[in-house]
Amino acid sequence: MRAIYGLYPDPDSAQRAVEVLQDAERALGFKEKQIVVLSGEPYEDHPFGQRDKKTIMPWIAAAGGLVGGLLGFWFISFTQKAYPLITGGMQIVTKWPDGIITYELTMLGAILTTVATLLITARIPDWRRHVFDPGVGEGKILIGVVNAPESCQDEIRRRLCSAGAGDVKEFAG
Amino acid sequence: MMNKTPEQINQDLLLPLNSTSWRYYVAVAALGSLVIMGLCAWGYQLDNGIGVSGLDRPVFWGVYITDFVFWIGISHAGTLISAILRVSNAKWRRPVTRCAEAITVFSLLIAATFPVIHLGRPWLFFWLIPYPSERGIWPQFRSPLLWDFFAINTYLIGSFSFLLLPSFPDFALVRDRSTGWRRRIYSIVSLGWRGTPKQWHRLEMAMRIMAVAIIPVAVSVHTIVSWDFAMAPVPGWHSTIFGPYFVAGAIFSGIAALIIAMAVLRKLLHLEEYLEPIHFDHLGKLLLAMSLIWFYFVFAESLTIWYGNEPSEMTVFWVTRSGQFSWLFWTMVICNVIIPAPILSVKRLRSKIGWTVVASIPVIVGMWLERFLIVVPSLSHGRLPYAHGGYRPSWVEIAITVGSFAAMPLLYLLFIKVVPIISIWELKLGQHEKPAEAPATVPGIAESVPASGR
Numbered sequence: 001m002r003a004i005y006g007l008y009p010d011p012d013s014a015q016r017a018v019e020v021l022q023d024a025e026r027a028l029g030f031k032e033k034q035i036v037v038l039s040g041e042p043y044e045d046h047p048f049g050q051r052d053k054k055t056i057m058p059w060i061a062a063a064g065g066l067v068g069g070l071l072g073f074w075f076i077s078f079t080q081k082a083y084p085l086i087t088g089g090m091q092i093v094t095k096w097p098d099g100i101i102t103y104e105l106t107m108l109g110a111i112l113t114t115v116a117t118l119l120i121t122a123r124i125p126d127w128r129r130h131v132f133d134p135g136v137g138e139g140k141i142l143i144g145v146v147n148a149p150e151s152c153q154d155e156i157r158r159r160l161c162s163a164g165a166g167d168v169k170e171f172a173g
Numbered sequence: 174m175m176n177k178t179p180e181q182i183n184q185d186l187l188l189p190l191n192s193t194s195w196r197y198y199v200a201v202a203a204l205g206s207l208v209i210m211g212l213c214a215w216g217y218q219l220d221n222g223i224g225v226s227g228l229d230r231p232v233f234w235g236v237y238i239t240d241f242v243f244w245i246g247i248s249h250a251g252t253l254i255s256a257i258l259r260v261s262n263a264k265w266r267r268p269v270t271r272c273a274e275a276i277t278v279f280s281l282l283i284a285a286t287f288p289v290i291h292l293g294r295p296w297l298f299f300w301l302i303p304y305p306s307e308r309g310i311w312p313q314f315r316s317p318l319l320w321d322f323f324a325i326n327t328y329l330i331g332s333f334s335f336l337l338l339p340s341f342p343d344f345a346l347v348r349d350r351s352t353g354w355r356r357r358i359y360s361i362v363s364l365g366w367r368g369t370p371k372q373w374h375r376l377e378m379a380m381r382i383m384a385v386a387i388i389p390v391a392v393s394v395h396t397i398v399s400w401d402f403a404m405a406p407v408p409g410w411h412s413t414i415f416g417p418y419f420v421a422g423a424i425f426s427g428i429a430a431l432i433i434a435m436a437v438l439r440k441l442l443h444l445e446e447y448l449e450p451i452h453f454d455h456l457g458k459l460l461l462a463m464s465l466i467w468f469y470f471v472f473a474e475s476l477t478i479w480y481g482n483e484p485s486e487m488t489v490f491w492v493t494r495s496g497q498f499s500w501l502f503w504t505m506v507i508c509n510v511i512i513p514a515p516i517l518s519v520k521r522l523r524s525k526i527g528w529t530v531v532a533s534i535p536v537i538v539g540m541w542l543e544r545f546l547i548v549v550p551s552l553s554h555g556r557l558p559y560a561h562g563g564y565r566p567s568w569v570e571i572a573i574t575v576g577s578f579a580a581m582p583l584l585y586l587l588f589i590k591v592v593p594i595i596s597i598w599e600l601k602l603g604q605h606e607k608p609a610e611a612p613a614t615v616p617g618i619a620e621s622v623p624a625s626g627r
Contacts, residue, residue: 041599051370065386107386119364124364
């Protein structure tokens, strides 16, 4: 992987850089998904920070809770019926006490599904080498293009500078 | 609100991870010695049997169960308070949340050891776990003790996730500023976090879902702990208000523990610019509210019992108000209301960190006494007068309790050496975050972009 990127000191200049790259992508022969944005904190109040925002994570969590609860109740009732206990006519599958454990397993299902969904959709863990700069941790915002065509790299560099990059660098990994 | 550059924030909050004074080692050694003492006492009990504790007929629940309920209560400091503050989007939460979440995880771990210590044969603990044994016998799902098992484990897994997930960006920050083996370790634990918009969105969404999910779990945990008592027709226990009463007491003791932990961390790690008096003032207001709510529950419960005048209930009532346990009861009231409420009612005192700590320390003592007063007097004064008895904790129980009280700060000290105790990215986010109704504009875009690039 190769990348050209600029480090921007504030979100406004970073937004400017993203827009410059989006405007030029067709002319320079790369696609929007090749534009990379990295920051040390979320910038949800800027358009560049709202990329890939759409998610169905809440629905997946709800489904996970439902599955956890149903599996929990099935498991408890199965074990209660599995042992031939003489109850003198009382319920073997006791709904109120079983409901408490079902409730806990519902919440556990939702929690575990949320964690799993985060890991899968955020693509972590991923220990491969990707474009990165330690300046991101110091408050800078990294905007760049990965695997850009050789012919337009100088133009990308120029545009990143024009948008306000303090420094334009290259990454090869 | 302090105004620092991201680099200054990094330097200040990562300093405890990079430098260690001799005082730190002394504190770890002292606390570690007390924990080892507690473990040795437990070893003595394992070797000689549960008979070395003060537990005897009719009091079969004593200090161990008191400690269990107390530490479960302290665990409400963290995840519940942090989740409520996240859901309500309280801006002042940012420096507080991780301190609080760490308290939850550690106190839950400590609490979970006490039922095991309390078992006469703790090596049979795994019988609580539903597994297909060769005897074909499953756990008794109708037992509140098994509800505890599920509730505490759900809360522990949820709280650990709640603490861990927002730590990934900070682990990545430590990774980028480290070398050698530290860099390798933090590379692994940060899971390759980079900070793409997608990762940030997913993390924030996950934290929102977790915050919503963890609040009812936290409430259920202490409700179920209260049902360990309330489901039994024992005088003083069989009460419908025990669920909310326990939850209120748990939040009360949890906030007090959080205030003390924050004050100590502020002093030790020089976090004066991050943990400001305003944070203690806000927590002080919460503590005052919980003190009054707790007193309301005690009053309501006492009045109902007194008015009902049921003989066995009245025996427990009088033994705690004017009999054998009265000095503990009135110490509890002094610690939980008489001392903290007036201090926290006066804004001039509440806004001073020292005074909020002075109000919080007695609450910890008072809430431990409250748990003791729930457990022991009811068992020692049951329905049948000929079965009344006494209870005095043995040195083994006291040593294990002291060890648990040392384990909490010890775990905390070890934690602050590997994880930034304040969530760095959330603190930075708070510095640049704009109100939702003021959308961002990008000035100067037309002027700065060359025509060829459009």
